[in-house]
Amino acid sequence: MKIPSVKGFHDVLPGESARWSQLESTARAVFDRYNFGEIRLPIVERADLFRRSVGETSDIVEKEMYAFTDRDGTDLTLRPEGTASAVRSYVEHAMQASEPVTKMYYFGPMFRRERPQKGRLRQFSQIGAEVFGRDDPAIDAEVLLLLDDLLHAFGVESGEIGVNTLGCVECRPGFRAALVAWGESRREELCADCQRRLQQNPLRLLDCKQKQCVALRPEAPKMTDHTCAACREHFDRVLELCAVEGVELVLQPYMVRGLDYYCRTAFEVVAQGLGSQNAVGGGGRYDGLVRSLGGPAVAGIGFALGVERLALVLEAQGAEVDKAKPEFFVAPLGAAAEAAAFSLTHRFRAGGARVEMDSGGKSLKSQMRRAGKLDAPYVIILGEDEVAEGVMTVRDMRARADRRGVAPLDADLATLRAALASAASVEERA
Numbered sequence: 001m002k003i004p005s006v007k008g009f010h011d012v013l014p015g016e017s018a019r020w021s022q023l024e025s026t027a028r029a030v031f032d033r034y035n036f037g038e039i040r041l042p043i044v045e046r047a048d049l050f051r052r053s054v055g056e057t058s059d060i061v062e063k064e065m066y067a068f069t070d071r072d073g074t075d076l077t078l079r080p081e082g083t084a085s086a087v088r089s090y091v092e093h094a095m096q097a098s099e100p101v102t103k104m105y106y107f108g109p110m111f112r113r114e115r116p117q118k119g120r121l122r123q124f125s126q127i128g129a130e131v132f133g134r135d136d137p138a139i140d141a142e143v144l145l146l147l148d149d150l151l152h153a154f155g156v157e158s159g160e161i162g163v164n165t166l167g168c169v170e171c172r173p174g175f176r177a178a179l180v181a182w183g184e185s186r187r188e189e190l191c192a193d194c195q196r197r198l199q200q201n202p203l204r205l206l207d208c209k210q211k212q213c214v215a216l217r218p219e220a221p222k223m224t225d226h227t228c229a230a231c232r233e234h235f236d237r238v239l240e241l242c243a244v245e246g247v248e249l250v251l252q253p254y255m256v257r258g259l260d261y262y263c264r265t266a267f268e269v270v271a272q273g274l275g276s277q278n279a280v281g282g283g284g285r286y287d288g289l290v291r292s293l294g295g296p297a298v299a300g301i302g303f304a305l306g307v308e309r310l311a312l313v314l315e316a317q318g319a320e321v322d323k324a325k326p327e328f329f330v331a332p333l334g335a336a337a338e339a340a341a342f343s344l345t346h347r348f349r350a351g352g353a354r355v356e357m358d359s360g361g362k363s364l365k366s367q368m369r370r371a372g373k374l375d376a377p378y379v380i381i382l383g384e385d386e387v388a389e390g391v392m393t394v395r396d397m398r399a400r401a402d403r404r405g406v407a408p409l410d411a412d413l414a415t416l417r418a419a420l421a422s423a424a425s426v427e428e429r430a
């Protein structure tokens with residue numbers, strides 16, 4: 001009996017993973033320019049870490065965590081996101097003691113038991129970044145510039161960064177009260193979840209995806225009408241710094257994000273090609289989080305991008321992936337040639353070339369077909385004659401030419417490459 005994969009948990013097949021590797025290596029190069037270091041965080045954490053950060057009344061904690069009790073009775077969970085883990089690690093290793101500003105990035109799988117659909121999985125992968133230690137607007141702008149840089153480096157053409165401010169401990173209570181008052185006045189029209197959460201977590205009203213709640217939204221109070229002078233000044237400066245650097249931001253006064261730890265600057269990236277799941281990434285400032293998880297009063301800000309969603313956006317755009325292909329395909333004909341091909345392949349791989357070798361006594365025609373499929377520029381053909389004479393014949397697939405006896409059978413990689421280049425240039429001159 002076949003055992004299928006679990007609903008919402010996908011394989012990334014070798015043909016698809018090339019795009020993933022490209023996204024990761026591009027991201028690494030960009031993070032490097034902004035002086036971020038990579039952190040590798042565990043996949044399992046204590047469930048309380050997310051209850052106390054993402055929020056008891058968030059969808060993630062209420063409905064979506066893969067939480068379980070370990071054999072020793074500890075409440076654990078597969079991580080639903082990376083920020084809380086990064087904060088836990090920052091606090092645990094007292095990173096503030098060695099670095100006033102800590103910048104880190106991470107790649108890896110996250111787990112949320114959502115209803116699977118296009119671009120929404122139960123195991124998905126994020127590229128995330130977090131900065132600890134500063135709350136000044138220049139850091140928010142630096143993080144937004146980094147996000148914008150990443151989207152450009154990935155080649156996302158339709159990316160749009162929406163921003164809002166979520167206020168602070170000073171001004172959020174006033175906004176919250178205004179939201180509750182408004183929500184109570186429309187209680188009957190809200191969805192059951194929002195009615196239930198109205199008193200506990202009214203900000204969720206602005207994040208709800210239910211039709212009736214979305215329809216009411218344009219009448220709801222806006223945070224930007226309730227911000228204190230300090231938050232307004234902070235937000236204006238962030239917008240100004242980004243504008244000066246030419247980073248376009250779209251103001252979204254109803255954006256609140258689905259996690260509870262945010263304050264001040266919050267943002268979301270949307271792009272085309274995802275259907276209803278159009279958020280490719282999101283993030284924001286979380287100045288109280290480090291403290292609330294037992295650390296010092298240190299500010300934080302960051303974001304995460306969904307890798308599956310980025311891949312969908314790029315695929316919809318028709319963006320090419322650099323597919324790795326072998327430089328040499330070794331095609332032996334007969335048992336003696338196969339033995340020679342085996343050690344030649346090993347020697348060239350050790351020398352640094354990407355090499356594929358056929359075995360199993362296939363005909364030349366079938367081996368050439370496979371070499372063509374792999375798009376190898378050179379096929380090293382070893383027949384009985386080549387083995388007897390101690391030479392190689394190489395078919396240059398681009399030039400459509402056979403280079404008979406182009407190099408000795410025991411030639412090293414550099415010698416063969418040089419011989420092939422010289423054969424091609426002689427041909428060009430002729």
Ligand code: HAM
Pocket residue numbers: 080081082083084112114119120121122123124125126128129130258259279280281282283284301302303304305306307308309
């Ligand atoms: P988030 O908005 O929950 O934020 O997730 C960030 C991104 O992860 C989303 O925009 C989306 O691309 C991807 N994502 C989320 N859920 C799924 C899913 N079920 N299937 C596929 N992709 C998904 C966070 O996780 C925050 N930790 C971001 C952050 C970092 N804020 C500050 N620092």
